[in-house]
Amino acid sequence: MFTIGDFARHGRVSVRMLRHYDATGLLRPAHVDPASGYRHYTAVQLARLNRIVALKDLGFTLRQVRDIVDDKVGAEELRGMLRLRRSELETAMSAARARLVQVEARLRAIESEGHMPSNDVVLKSITAVRVAELTGTAASFEPEDITPVIVPLYEELFRQLDSAGIAPAGPGIAYYEDDPQGGGAITVHAAVQVSVPLRAPAAPEDGSFRVHDLPPVDQAATIVHRGSMDAVIPTAQTLARWVDAHGYRLTGHPREINLECPDNRDDWVTELQAPVVRV
Numbered sequence: 001m002f003t004i005g006d007f008a009r010h011g012r013v014s015v016r017m018l019r020h021y022d023a024t025g026l027l028r029p030a031h032v033d034p035a036s037g038y039r040h041y042t043a044v045q046l047a048r049l050n051r052i053v054a055l056k057d058l059g060f061t062l063r064q065v066r067d068i069v070d071d072k073v074g075a076e077e078l079r080g081m082l083r084l085r086r087s088e089l090e091t092a093m094s095a096a097r098a099r100l101v102q103v104e105a106r107l108r109a110i111e112s113e114g115h116m117p118s119n120d121v122v123l124k125s126i127t128a129v130r131v132a133e134l135t136g137t138a139a140s141f142e143p144e145d146i147t148p149v150i151v152p153l154y155e156e157l158f159r160q161l162d163s164a165g166i167a168p169a170g171p172g173i174a175y176y177e178d179d180p181q182g183g184g185a186i187t188v189h190a191a192v193q194v195s196v197p198l199r200a201p202a203a204p205e206d207g208s209f210r211v212h213d214l215p216p217v218d219q220a221a222t223i224v225h226r227g228s229m230d231a232v233i234p235t236a237q238t239l240a241r242w243v244d245a246h247g248y249r250l251t252g253h254p255r256e257i258n259l260e261c262p263d264n265r266d267d268w269v270t271e272l273q274a275p276v277v278r279v
Contacts, residue, residue: 007045024062123221124219133211138188145186161194170193222271226269226270248279253273
């Protein structure tokens with residue numbers, strides 16, 4: 001048998017945690033000396049300890065852990081619980097990675113203050129273009145709200161176009177409008193250039209793409225962003241500073257033209273096209 005200290009070292013846990021597991025009935029000592037009250041454990045109990053720690057690290061409550069290790073949860077139910085927890089952890093990790101990208105983007109924006117490369121911005125006119133698109137709503141214009149909306153929209157758009165036998169004729173074009181309901185919400189348009197006849201707009205509840213012509217823009221301040229759109233903030237703010245410094249004002253949200261979209265989003269190349277007028 002092992003003393004509680006030796007068992008804690010072998011199990012890579014604290015003595016305090018073992019005492020807590022004992023108090024809650026999760027892992028009782030194999031033997032307690034009646035005279036001294038010292039706890040003793042056996043090597044066999046390491047298997048139960050490993051399961052307890054693994055399930056606890058997965059986020060299960062101690063009550064759930066107890067039910068699982070005491071065989072009160074069937075194998076199929078346990079598999080379902082583990083699959084659900086894995087999905088939750090993957091979602092949390094993805095959100096954390098996206099948040100880290102945005103924090104780094106904010107830091108780059110701060111570091112670039114006062115060092116605006118004005119030659120990165122080009123003023124030009126934008127011709128009309130025919131697109132197929134799907135539309136959704138995001139809670140705000142922050143990348144963390146836009147990305148979870150626009151990515152599924154594009155996946156569904158390309159699925160529908162493929163089913164309809166329509167091949168894209170040019171780049172993807174994402175554009176945005178303030179939601180008519182207000183509250184800071186944004187209407188997200190996931191579009192791609194196509195060469196097909198116009199078709200009647202789909203009803204909002206229909207869920208199918210519509211084909212229409214994006215109108216021309218007389219003047220747009222444009223800049224090329226290289227990298228994930230989660231990290232677009234420094235580029236977008238460079239564009240905004242140029243607009244303000246050169247006597248223009250924005251008349252709407254910039255369009256995002258997907259010039260290159262490889263599997264690795266860090267290698268994306270996107271042109272921002274912000275409609276502007278002279279002040």
